[in-house]
Amino acid sequence: MSANKSRAELLAELEDWAKGLSNDILKLKEPILEIPSRTLSNTIWDEKNKILKLGSEKIHRKFLDVKEARRFMQTMLMLRLIVEAMRADVFPTIRDLYYNGKHTINFNFLGRKYRENTWDEQSESNAVIEDIEVATNILREEMGVSADVKGKIVGPIIVRSQGYELDASKFGETALSLPVNVDALEIVKVEANYVLVVEKDAIFQRLVREKFWSQEGAILITAKGMPDRATRRFVRRLNEEHKLPVYVLTDGDPYGWYIYSVYKSGSIKLSYESERLATPNAKFLGLTATDIDSYKISDNYVIAANDRDVKRAQELLRYPWFQKPEWTREINLFLKKKKKVEIEALSTHGLKFLHDYLRDKIRGSKFID
Amino acid sequence: MSANKSRAELLAELEDWAKGLSNDILKLKEPILEIPSRTLSNTIWDEKNKILKLGSEKIHRKFLDVKEARRFMQTMLMLRLIVEAMRADVFPTIRDLYYNGKHTINFNFLGRKYRENTWDEQSESNAVIEDIEVATNILREEMGVSADVKGKIVGPIIVRSQGYELDASKFGETALSLPVNVDALEIVKVEANYVLVVEKDAIFQRLVREKFWSQEGAILITAKGMPDRATRRFVRRLNEEHKLPVYVLTDGDPYGWYIYSVYKSGSIKLSYESERLATPNAKFLGLTATDIDSYKISDNYVIAANDRDVKRAQELLRYPWFQKPEWTREINLFLKKKKKVEIEALSTHGLKFLHDYLRDKIRGSKFID
Numbered sequence: 001m002s003a004n005k006s007r008a009e010l011l012a013e014l015e016d017w018a019k020g021l022s023n024d025i026l027k028l029k030e031p032i033l034e035i036p037s038r039t040l041s042n043t044i045w046d047e048k049n050k051i052l053k054l055g056s057e058k059i060h061r062k063f064l065d066v067k068e069a070r071r072f073m074q075t076m077l078m079l080r081l082i083v084e085a086m087r088a089d090v091f092p093t094i095r096d097l098y099y100n101g102k103h104t105i106n107f108n109f110l111g112r113k114y115r116e117n118t119w120d121e122q123s124e125s126n127a128v129i130e131d132i133e134v135a136t137n138i139l140r141e142e143m144g145v146s147a148d149v150k151g152k153i154v155g156p157i158i159v160r161s162q163g164y165e166l167d168a169s170k171f172g173e174t175a176l177s178l179p180v181n182v183d184a185l186e187i188v189k190v191e192a193n194y195v196l197v198v199e200k201d202a203i204f205q206r207l208v209r210e211k212f213w214s215q216e217g218a219i220l221i222t223a224k225g226m227p228d229r230a231t232r233r234f235v236r237r238l239n240e241e242h243k244l245p246v247y248v249l250t251d252g253d254p255y256g257w258y259i260y261s262v263y264k265s266g267s268i269k270l271s272y273e274s275e276r277l278a279t280p281n282a283k284f285l286g287l288t289a290t291d292i293d294s295y296k297i298s299d300n301y302v303i304a305a306n307d308r309d310v311k312r313a314q315e316l317l318r319y320p321w322f323q324k325p326e327w328t329r330e331i332n333l334f335l336k337k338k339k340k341v342e343i344e345a346l347s348t349h350g351l352k353f354l355h356d357y358l359r360d361k362i363r364g365s366k367f368i369d
Numbered sequence: 370m371s372a373n374k375s376r377a378e379l380l381a382e383l384e385d386w387a388k389g390l391s392n393d394i395l396k397l398k399e400p401i402l403e404i405p406s407r408t409l410s411n412t413i414w415d416e417k418n419k420i421l422k423l424g425s426e427k428i429h430r431k432f433l434d435v436k437e438a439r440r441f442m443q444t445m446l447m448l449r450l451i452v453e454a455m456r457a458d459v460f461p462t463i464r465d466l467y468y469n470g471k472h473t474i475n476f477n478f479l480g481r482k483y484r485e486n487t488w489d490e491q492s493e494s495n496a497v498i499e500d501i502e503v504a505t506n507i508l509r510e511e512m513g514v515s516a517d518v519k520g521k522i523v524g525p526i527i528v529r530s531q532g533y534e535l536d537a538s539k540f541g542e543t544a545l546s547l548p549v550n551v552d553a554l555e556i557v558k559v560e561a562n563y564v565l566v567v568e569k570d571a572i573f574q575r576l577v578r579e580k581f582w583s584q585e586g587a588i589l590i591t592a593k594g595m596p597d598r599a600t601r602r603f604v605r606r607l608n609e610e611h612k613l614p615v616y617v618l619t620d621g622d623p624y625g626w627y628i629y630s631v632y633k634s635g636s637i638k639l640s641y642e643s644e645r646l647a648t649p650n651a652k653f654l655g656l657t658a659t660d661i662d663s664y665k666i667s668d669n670y671v672i673a674a675n676d677r678d679v680k681r682a683q684e685l686l687r688y689p690w691f692q693k694p695e696w697t698r699e700i701n702l703f704l705k706k707k708k709k710v711e712i713e714a715l716s717t718h719g720l721k722f723l724h725d726y727l728r729d730k731i732r733g734s735k736f737i738d
Contacts, residue, residue: 093572098713099714147574148593161540161542163541166540170535172531172532174530175545176544179543184542185542200517202463203462205517206459206462209513224517350469351461352459
């Protein structure tokens, strides 16, 4: 973890890594990259810490191996692009890096001419960025790589970015958009009772305008559906550094439940990041399959599940991080009734019922851990 | 236009509209709703003002017409829900309103029993909200209806929301998320040279982190692709109230060009809103089809257009608001070469070339009006 290192220190670490490799070459030793393996088989469920993470398998990428020379070249090319960007104080996007490094290499071998592209697809250049992240333990955010940012927040919290203090309790009907690199965001002061993560942006807007957060002393966060890295990291920091309970509110369907699990346990694709991104003690507020009965949501407001929902629910049942009696009961109830329900269906009991529901769940500890 | 009316005044207007109808009923007069027609045939291109807008056709929705009674009922139901929400100071989403009004009406007619849903799909309840907007000239944002908000800004501008001043030049690497109702956002002070609207969020993040906006004295705005109503309205206000030039930067493909035209001229679906949302003198900075040659973007960074791109370009050629020599030339060049190019392809000339490109286009007035 390198949360508190300066940009200059991080740059020096990347340069040192490269120097080690070039020293090997100068000593006529074969350069080898040792990189934790990011395959599905090396993704494990850490029962004790309740997160998805990478196992101990490592790959040794050898320059003098014809199967690996291309990927070795790509890794060195990407490292050069990133180091150059950091030196020049620019903040390329992952797509910039793809374009910036894309070119054709012409070479002769045994009398024949060859042409080879450095990479053809962005999936190749992205994979190399991830390799560099796991190999160096420095995140692309810390390297200054830009990406889409989805998260926004309001509530009793003051943060500082590049010397500017921002008090998220004084935003009126606007909100604070998170930066790409939330580790560079200093949390100056927090006076909140809990963090409420809301799947849907429009529900976030409602709760802002209806002053729910100030009545509750809650920090409200949304990432509009599946969360990005910055939002997950920020939720984690609020929980870890400030011991705030984290509650997640999503639609009552397998997609919503999966979103919750990404906040809580991490995702398969980014399992090497869970140790920084996941919030293992995040609680699920709802909506659950049981809520349909317990909150008397009329049939009129309930939606029939489609085949994709059913398939997704069956997948959830297979994930080790859903192996809890509360979750298997909910998912099996869903599979039996084949009914899903949206947050907005709570307005069947009037437009203010959402507030009552949230308070009832939190005060009564009616959440799933 | 009702930008400066209080919530109480707007509520009174809606109540008065409803009272007029109930008075008709009490006088045994048939209640009739007069609503501007939102059909494609009533959407016209206003050449003088350079916007898409509604024509003068009106529909007269009669309660005692068996074909229109259902829609009449829906309109009254929605009006009741909105008025109740305003009185209770809640801010439902359009989906809340759909659920909140959805129920089954049981009735007997000529000895037979009937069951009818108030509405079956959200498209029905949404259409009724739009009817109420055009009939009353009050926007759903002003009625307190919540929706997803995509826009975020940074730059030399101070706004005020519910008494809180927010200086968007002091956000560091974060940004200010726009509220649902940007007309309630007071623009306190603007010291900008221009507004730069950026299609892509990651490019917005780059320009924030690279301090492009402070070097240029520019307000940066993104809405991540197709803009929402709030972002379009805010861009319009900056241009109209503060006379700021507005430049739009998108990918060089028909989708990006259409996004520009939505900022500039409005959209077909929301043509009744163009007079508030469109910015007729917004300029298109790029990327254009010509840019591929004039900025020497190598073939390696250019993407072959697919059938959908071609179809979309042919559609653009038919829209009256693309009937300008500059645009027909660009679109025809695109159709001839069948090549598109992304903003990020500019990094072919180095990661700082994006800045040079933007300055060259703005300083040299190399934009399309």
